[in-house]
Amino acid sequence: MPEEGRGAAPDIDAIRSFAELALHPIVVVAGPTHRLLYANPAFAAACGQDCAEPDCRPTAELFPAFAEGGHLAPLDLVRTTGRPFRAEARRLPFGGPDRLWDVDAVAIRARDGIITGVLVQLHDVTALRGRLRQAEAATAMLEAVLEHAPIGLAIAGPEGGLQRLSRHGLAFAGRGLAECLTGGPAADGWAATRGEGQPEVLPLARALTQGEAVVREPWLLRAWDGTERSLECSAAPVRDCAGRIAGGILAWTDPPEAGIGLDARYRALVEAGALAVWTAAADGAVVSFGGWGQFTGQTPAQSVGWGWLQAVHPEDRGRVRADWAASVASGEIYEAEYRLRGPGGAWRWTAVRAAPLRDMRGQIVEWLGVNTDIDARKRAARALRDSEARFRTLAEAMPHLVWQTDANGEPDYVNSRWRELTGLDLPQLRGGGWLDAVHPEDRQPLAAAWAAARGATQDYDVDARLRDHEGRYRWHRVKAAPVCNAAGIVRHWVGTCTDTEERHIAEDRLREALAAREQLAREADHRIKNSLQLVAALLRLQAGRVEEPAAREALEAATARVQAVAEAHRALQQSPDFRNIRLSDMLRELAAGAAVHHPAADIRTAAPETLTLDAERAIPLALILSELVTQALRHGGPRGGPVRLSARLDEGAILAEVECHGDGAGCGSKAGLGQTVVKALARQIAATLTEGEGRVTLRLLQEPG
Incomplete structure (x- = not known):
């Protein structure tokens, strides 16, 4: 996680491209204090504050009530763990005390995976929760009707199967009569008939198949033992929101003794609704x-x-x-x-x-x-039409290509900017025709990503080249998001295409410049290595001509140090990124260099191939290890054993060791310039130096402190 005020920042422009049009509040915060980086117009409208210029101030400073109510604590978990957070029907300190919000918070990551911020979306579910309560009240009312209505009531499915039966209906004549009236098997032997010239199709069957509402239709029921009973039956279809018949209701009573009217108690139950x-x-x-x-x-x-x-x-x-x-x-x-x-x-x-x-x-x-x-439904329909009209107005005013598809991905709207750029109108885009505007190399990955997004009901964000009406291709960032209803079912998809040609050109030039710079750096490092090797050769030649032992020893030590720097640069040239040195390469180069001065030496190296260290600290480390190996070989005695040069990772730190065996003075640094060099370089790279029996260990953090 980047420190406060450091590291990469979220791509606010990319977020703004879809958040500005969103009807629900969206904010972006970053850092431990949840600095407010962005808030869309819907959030500003909901909280009653102008958030156009948040100035990156902490959220607790801008909205103290959020911190006091503990609403910022979940954002800490998202920021530190990367796990999304969701809460339903929360009361938040804005928008009114009776409003309920669903809260979704997800981490925003950079391309390298580092969390750079938290995206928070709020969905007003006050009306939805109200409808749920109304539905629960309607269910309770239905249960009360089935329990207390003084008539026979039966609820059937779309195929006529009996699903519910009122208590009075059971007491009226038993389940067999009800199944007879709904067209099911007559367990008690009942048969329903009508007078001459009257239709013999049961009222519920006509309601289910023809959508007919039957009111107080007289029927005669005859049992197997000859018992007859006259009933008045009413039936009506039950339709779903699309107008399709989803079931039916059947009611029956004894014929009234005089006149026609509703039972008073049943009328009271209906009016109570x-x-x-x-x-x-x-x-x-x-x-x-x-x-x-x-x-x-x-x-x-x-x-x-x-x-x-x-x-x-x-x-x-x-x-x-x-x-x-x-x-x-x-x-x-x-x-x-x-x-x-x-x-x-x-x-x-x-x-x-x-x-x-x-x-x-x-x-x-x-x-x-x-x-x-039905006033609420009418108002909701009118609000939806107004919302769609606002969307069309915004889409036509935007400089981007704006499009919309149905739930299956079939285009049903494009703005004028799309038509002007591509020369393709809506009928030409349907049936997969929109792929004609895509570069042939980008069609298959673009279509696959679009299909995957629709299958997973998730946002869609890819780069592709689109052809204009003159046949030229330009890079565009293609983004889309699903728009769902209250039940979470996708109603349609809304997307934009933003011209990124200049950005791609700049990125290509940047890559070329970086590649050229790296090539130049490698060439410079190669020349540095050759120059150091030349200096080492000159020092070695001079040492061979000096007769004074102390002076010759000093020249040989200087030669070894220069040679160690050259060998570190050679290891750097083998690095894939030219910023970090593989320690296994560096140790092998140091061993080879030491063998030049001590041909009979047995120097062994060990380090994981994946263990690396930045070049700024690797070169001083190479000088330290070269100095220790030189001392081990110089003072190891005539029967000195092998010298082991190793590096490994231990709990986030790199342990570099020089280990020697034999009857000599060992690996420890001796008083003099060598000791001074080792300790000074160890302090420079913040390494801890530990000397033991035949072993010297350096411990330093893998990442710079």
Whole structure:
């Protein structure tokens, strides 16, 4: 992890390219104090502060409530471990006390894998949690209806199989009768029939196959022993959000003794569900309302007949009256959506459905209708349309190529910049036609990466060359991200293509310059090595002509030191990156150099081939080891054993050792210039020098401190 204020920084421009358009808050922080590097407009809007210029200040300074509430602690784990963090339905100190947020935090890494920051995304799930609570309340209400409704109720799947049965329905005639009415096996021998000329298809079967709503249809049930029972059956399909039939509901009661109407207790249960339930005469004039007053503020006297139309929005009133009159005349089920004025004067969208109730002769005697509040759904649909319009406006204003596909990756939108650059319009891009704009060498990897991103539902980020309308290719960074619904299912993909041709040209030039510089450095180092070897040869020649033993010994020591530096440079030339020296190469070169002065010496080396040390410390280390080997060979005596020169890694530190055996004075440094050189160089590279029986050990950190 880079220290505070050091190391690589996240690519904020790349993050901004998608975060600026995001509708949910996104921030980027870095360092132990969580310096705020970037916050998108959605975050600024949510927290009510201008975050356009965060000035890299600590988050605790900008938003003290976050630190006080312990909301920054998870970011420390992401920053230090690299593991993503996710929390659901958190209350955060902005946006209002009742808002709930899902929090996702992931580490941002540089190309070398070092964590440079943390990307935090917040998703407002207040409405989703509210809908979940509503769904739970609706489930509880269904359970209450099945438990307490004083009629037979059965819920069937799309194939007609009985899934749920009310308690009253079981007590009414047992499960066998219910299975008979739903079209299943009649365990108790029941058979359902109707009068002459009447359809014999059961109400639930018609609801499931034809989508028909059946209301109070008389049926006669006959048991195997001749017992007969008359019932009134109602059925309706249950549709999913796409309008497909997902099941059905069947209700049955004994025929009323007189008149036609709903059971009072059942009406109370329905009205408890915040629905307006009403009945109308055969001519369409409303007779009674249940819950209408709470829904609209009208009194019963104001709403009966055709007075209820005064609660309908003036723009919808004429259409509603005409459609209702047409349904009354045709006897067909009435369905509509319109706005109603509430008690406070606000207009709210409502969905209405009404079905005719017929007598035994098939004549309509009254209508039963239900109004449901759909204002939230309408507002959500309008907000979605507005959001898409804003997206189109932003996409057309952006200098990038902007595109969108459906959940399967089929293009359904490109901005004008795309069309101007490539000359390809939307119909030409479908069916894989977009690959025609990609360089032939980039098509296969680009298509494979796109397929992998769609399969894993993850962001997509690659470089590829795109062809303009004149046939020229330019490098672009192609990025895309999935847009999911509340259930996490991909709705569509949004992507951008940003021109990076100049960056690629600059990178190519930089690589060429680096390669040239490295070649120049290698050539210079080669010349340095040759020059040092020349100096060593001259010193060796001079030492051979000096008769004074002390002077000759001093010249030989100087020759060995110069030779050690030359051998370190030779090892550096063998380095793959020209910045670090393989210690195994350096030890072998030192042994070979020492053997020149001591042909009979037995010098053995050992070091892992992967163990390296930076050149700035490797050359002083080579001088130290050369000095110690020279002393070991010089003072080892006539029967001196082998000299072992080794290096290894031990708990993050490099241990370099010179070990000798024999009857001589050993490997320790002797008083004089050699001792001074060894200790001075050891201090220079921050190495710890330890002398033992026949062994000298240097310990230094693998990475510079």
